[in-house]
């Protein structure tokens with residue numbers, strides 16, 4: 301059983317625990333990683349427990365980015381600390397991506413859970429790990445590095461009411477008819493109990509599928525990269541108790557929402573303006589995302605309550621983020637991700653825990669490749685030569701209590717990249733665009749705030765985000 305700091309101090313004062321053990325004491329961490337959650341369509345504003353327990357009690361990193369706006373490549377970068385052009389995991393399915401590609405690139409022997417265990421941590425994971433991690437390949441090999449794991453498996457990962465979970469080395473179990481996020485919550489609380497009862501510090505990841513769209517796959521999806529056509533996406537499915545919430549909510553009507561003039565390059569500039577029926581249907585899709593997030597919000601409350609009951613809340617970091625962002629209607633796009641716009645790459649990151657300033661906003665430029673180095677640093681593990689990222693200064697605003705809201709440059713850029721398809725996931729114009737390949741640089745300094753991208757189509761694009769204008773396409 302881990303004891304609160306005050307208890308250990310008392311015990312050490314009476315000589316029951318020596319100074320060395322006290323010195324070795326390290327914090328726990330719980331990482332809640334959602335799927336496709338936006339920062340730019342106000343999803344966080346609809347999560348009261350997130351605000352109460354995380355934003356008000358911790359620091360929000362307003363300039364946190366994913367480096368590739370697609371689930372599997374983004375998650376592989378996150379868990380290895382390396383950009384996708386270095387992991388070579390650039391897609392959701394083989395041959396360029398998915399769990400088999402993660403394994404064949406050697407990352408099952410070189411990734412964060414293993415490094416955390418080497419640093420003396422007990423590691424637990426429940427929820428979605430990677431794409432193409434399936435009811436057939438889950439044991440060839442098992443993901444390494446976890447003391448306890450219970451994974452959502454394809455092809456059922458995105459079916460909110462018909463999931464298959466696979467625990468430790470057991471066979472997959474179908475949860476037909478049960479609500480995905482609620483099944484996940486039970487599993488998360490079980491691991492938390494195990495973690496608290498064990499002798500070491502722990503790292504628990506909770507990775508719900510919300511607010512991803514509900515997806516039903518065709519049989520050949522995993523063997524055929526062209527079969528991206530053969531999936532049926534619909535809006536996410538909320539838990540029954542949440543399905544009538546937010547009936548007036550609509551996608552924020554920002555200047556780039558369904559504009560009169562086309563914008564962007566390549567396939568985006570060819571999109572037609574959406575008619576009112578289409579916009580209404582997409583607003584409903586938006587509401588269902590907010591509703592599906594409510595069961596995730598409840599998990600935040602459930603985790604905090606359990607940590608508090610065990611008297612370890614103040615010794616535990618809680619990180620909250622999403623693998624990539626999402627767009628609905630901006631630049632006339634149907635619901636989806638995979639693009640380099642802020643909606644897709646600038647994602648939530650909120651951290652609370654020992655020494656993290658409460659209710660503050662950091663403007664440091666950070667990315668998902670920084671998370672593995674950050675977690676390892678907190679665990680007192682060594683950094684690795686092959687990391688593309690570096691530790692985020694999560695305590696930066698706590699040192700002297702001054703300078704909040706100022707710009708504290710640490711790093712000014714994020715490299716963003718993408719290879720291949722963009723998928724429209726809404727009800728209208730559900731299709732695949734194949735020419736969605738680009739490299740981009742997002743650069744934010746005191747006097748500049750730009751996004752520059754180069755496309756495989758030969759197009760270039762420069763935006764100045766300080767003046768909200770699109771500078772040029774050539």
Ligand SMILES: *[C@@H]1O[C@H](CO)[C@@H](O)[C@H](O)[C@H]1NC(C)=O
Nearest residue numbers: 385387388389395396397401
């Ligand atoms: C990346 O993966 C592709 C597809 O398997 C392969 O053809 C290519 O050689 C790999 N590149 C590197 C640098 O490993």
Ligand SMILES: *[C@@H]1O[C@H](CO)[C@@H](O)[C@H](O)[C@H]1NC(C)=O
Nearest residue numbers: 417421422423446447498499
């Ligand atoms: C967790 O796994 C590590 C590495 O295998 C092991 O050293 C440690 O004892 C395990 N913890 C528990 C509670 O079994």
Ligand SMILES: *[C@@H]1O[C@H](CO)[C@@H](O)[C@H](O)[C@H]1NC(C)=O
Nearest residue numbers: 456462463464473474475476
């Ligand atoms: C739910 O998944 C199981 C496999 O785990 C499958 O046999 C069954 O047909 C699915 N049910 C529905 C309603 O899709």
Ligand SMILES: *[C@@H]1O[C@H](CO)[C@@H](O)[C@H](O)[C@H]1NC(C)=O
Nearest residue numbers: 394395524525526720721734
């Ligand atoms: C599908 O994969 C093959 C290699 O197996 C590749 O040559 C082809 O370009 C891919 N198709 C698309 C549309 O990405």
Ligand SMILES: *[C@@H]1O[C@H](CO)[C@@H](O)[C@H](O)[C@H]1NC(C)=O
Nearest residue numbers: 572574575576577578728729
């Ligand atoms: C609105 O747009 C959608 C998608 O292009 C189209 O299928 C539908 O027929 C249009 N509806 C009206 C009323 O024009």
Ligand SMILES: *[C@@H]1O[C@H](CO)[C@@H](O)[C@H](O)[C@H]1NC(C)=O
Nearest residue numbers: 567733734735736756757758
């Ligand atoms: C992709 O872009 C190239 C170059 O602009 C063009 O020749 C090709 O037709 C495009 N392919 C698709 C599938 O749109």
